[in-house]
Amino acid sequence: MLATPGLTALSDRDEARRALLDDALRGVELVAGLGGSIVDVGSGGGTPGIPLAASLPEREVTLLEAERRKAEFLERWTADLPNVRVVWGRAEEQPVEAWGVAVAKALAHPPTAAEWCLPLVREGGAVVLWVGPSVEPQRVAAVAERVGGEVAESPPGFLVLRKTGPTPEGFPRRPGMAKKRPLA
Numbered sequence: 001m002l003a004t005p006g007l008t009a010l011s012d013r014d015e016a017r018r019a020l021l022d023d024a025l026r027g028v029e030l031v032a033g034l035g036g037s038i039v040d041v042g043s044g045g046g047t048p049g050i051p052l053a054a055s056l057p058e059r060e061v062t063l064l065e066a067e068r069r070k071a072e073f074l075e076r077w078t079a080d081l082p083n084v085r086v087v088w089g090r091a092e093e094q095p096v097e098a099w100g101v102a103v104a105k106a107l108a109h110p111p112t113a114a115e116w117c118l119p120l121v122r123e124g125g126a127v128v129l130w131v132g133p134s135v136e137p138q139r140v141a142a143v144a145e146r147v148g149g150e151v152a153e154s155p156p157g158f159l160v161l162r163k164t165g166p167t168p169e170g171f172p173r174r175p176g177m178a179k180k181r182p183l184a
């Protein structure tokens with residue numbers, strides 16, 4: 001995943017493996033237990049989407065990436081993975097409620113990531129955020145409530161959101177708004 005300069009700031013091989021592959025694989029069991037097609041929002045160099053797709057070959061995986069250069073890289077890298085498709089675009093501009101599970105690692109602050117990801121999944125679906133120790137679950141919960149979801153029981157290192165209702169009118173907000181005017 002390191003063949004295109006600038007795709008990741010990681011230069012040490014072991015550190016890259018830990019951050020890009022091992023960290024992604026931590027989520028396999030969790031995502032396997034949540035049904036439906038998967039979208040990796042802000043896939044960047046392909047994590048967690050590519051390791052998840054390789055581990056769960058029966059699941060359709062979309063790698064969604066806003067930067068064209070990265071999306072083109074992902075196209076080249078996933079040509080041999082039949083269950084993967086790459087979409088170049090922003091989360092806020094995708095069809096709503098088109099996936100069962102949205103996953104995101106290092107996409108944005110968790111409240112922003114929650115606002116971007118929840119509209120993408122159908123009612124009954126889930127969002128899985130890879131989070132660090134500084135996450136503020138109550139802020140994410142406040143956002144989730146506005147966007148048709150709630151925080152569910154989550155294993156350490158993750159925040160799982162359930163989509164409990166339809167995406168409310170007015171969401172997704174236009175590109176950039178979730179960062180510029182966070183809901184919580």
Ligand SMILES: C[S@@+](CC[C@H](N)C(=O)[O-])C[C@H]1O[C@@H](n2cnc3c(N)ncnc32)[C@H](O)[C@@H]1O
Pocket residue numbers: 020041042043044045046047048064065066067070089090091092104105106107108116
């Ligand atoms: C810090 S990188 C993380 C990449 C990868 N998930 C990882 O863990 O290494 C965040 C990525 O999200 C993409 N991104 C940011 N905002 C986005 C949006 N609204 N929709 C889709 N992709 C977005 C960026 O272009 C960038 O590639």
